[in-house]
Amino acid sequence: METIEEMKKPYLQLEGINKVFKLPNGGEYVALKEINLDIYKNEVVAIIGHSGCGKSTILNIVAGLQDQSSGNMILDKKEITGPGPDRGVVFQNHSLLPWLTVFQNVEMAVKKVMPDLTKKEREERVNTFLEYVNLTHAAQKYPGEISGGMKQRVGIARALSIRPKVLLMDEPFGALDSLTRANLQEHLGRIQQSLENTVIIITHDVDEAVLLSDRIIMMTNGPAATIGEIVEVNLPKPRNRLALQDNPEYIRCKEAVLAFLYQKYSKEEVE
Template identity: 60%
Template structure:
C-alpha cells in the first residue's frame, strides 16, 4: 500500500444544497502535501479555494472523500491546525500578549504559567511584535494586528498552518513586509503551510508549489506547479531568478487562459 503524504486530501467533493438543487463546489480534489511544504492555492473568485481550506480546517465536511493528517482522519476542527484569516479576529478588550496567551492556554498543557508567558513573548518576537505586548488591538495598525494573528497561530504549534488571504486587506508595502515575515518564519520553523491567495507574485515568492484551481462550479485542480527557487529566499534575489519568471509566467498563463477560454473553465 502506498504511504500517504503528511497531509492528504483524497477525492474531496463538496456539494451544497440550494433552492435550485445541489451545487457542486469542489469535484474529486486529490492533493498531497509533505511535511514542511509551503503550498498556495490560487484561482479565480468562486473556484472553491476557501471551501477547500475550510475542509482541511474541519469547518466544512466534504460530501465525499477524506482528509488525512499524519494518517489520522480530519473531520472536525482541532488544535493541530491553526487558521490565519484575512480578518485578524483579535479580541479588542485583551492586550496583544493576552490574545496570544489565550490560544496558548487552550492548546498547551505541559508548561508552567511562567513558561507560557515566555512562549507567548517568544512568538511575538518572531513576528517583531514583542514591543507591543501590552497594547490593545485598537492601538495597532492593520499590519501589526495581522502579525499578532500569525504569532497566535504559530504559538499553538500546529501541525499545519492554514492561511486564507492573510494579507489581502493590507496596502502593498505592509503586505510585502508581512510576506518577508512569513518567509523568515518558514526558514526558521519549517512549517507545513496551505495558503489561499489571489496574488501571483505572492504565490510564487512564498511557495514550494502553487496549486491552480479551475473555475467553478465543480472546481478541480488544474495544474500543480513546482517552484524551483532555493530556500531560504530573499525577495529581490528571488525575483531576479529565471525560475521566478518561469513560475510567474506559468501561473499568469493558466489564470488568463481559464478566464479567456470558456471551454477550459472546468477540468476535463
C-alpha cells in the first residue's frame, strides 16, 4: 500500500519536452517548446487549446507514437522510450476491426498484452470491461451493427482491459452528436472513479474539460506552443452536468478557460 508521501509524488513527469519537425525545404517547425508537467496518480488532466497548439502531439509523444526532439518522460519511476501497454490510447476514431465482434475486439488487446491468461480468465476480463461500459448485451455484435457511441465505448473498454497506468484520450467524443457525447462524458467520469485511472484527455470542449478533469492545462498557440496556464478544478466527484450549471466553482473554471483561449486567440489575430 502506498504511503501519503508516495501519493504526493508525480506519477507521470514530462521534463523539458520539445518537438521540432523537419520541413521539406530544409527548415524546421517548432511544434512544442519546453513542456514541463507533473501528473499524479488517479488524476484526470485535460489539455485544451486552439487547433495547431500541439495537444495531440503531446499525447502521441506520451503514447510513444512519436519521439520528442529533446526532454524526458518518466512514468511510475521508469523512463518512457516507446509504445507500451502501460499506456492505453483512445482516439477520436474508434479503430475497431469490422470482421471481429465487440467481444473479440476487446479480447484481441487482452491476448496481446496478457498472453499467459487462461481462456476462462481472458473471457472474464473481457466481460468485466464490457460491463463497465454497459455493452454486455452487444458482445456478439459486429461494429457495423452498433451505433457510433457504442463503438467508442468498445474502444474505451479495449483500452481499459489491459489496465494501463495512464489512459490517453484524443478527443474521444469529438465525432459524436451532442447528446451522445454528454452521456459518454458522465459515463467516463464514473468509470474513472471506479477504476481510479490516471487520465490525459485532449479536448476542444471547455465544458468537457471542466466536467471531467482535476486540472486543465491550457496551451498557447503554435508554433513553439507551450503550457500557458493551469486551472485547478475543485469540484467533488462524481459530477453531474445539470447540477453544475449554477455552481460557482464550475462557472469560475469555465470562465478562466474561456478568457485564456479568447485572449490568446485575439492576440494572435491582431498580430
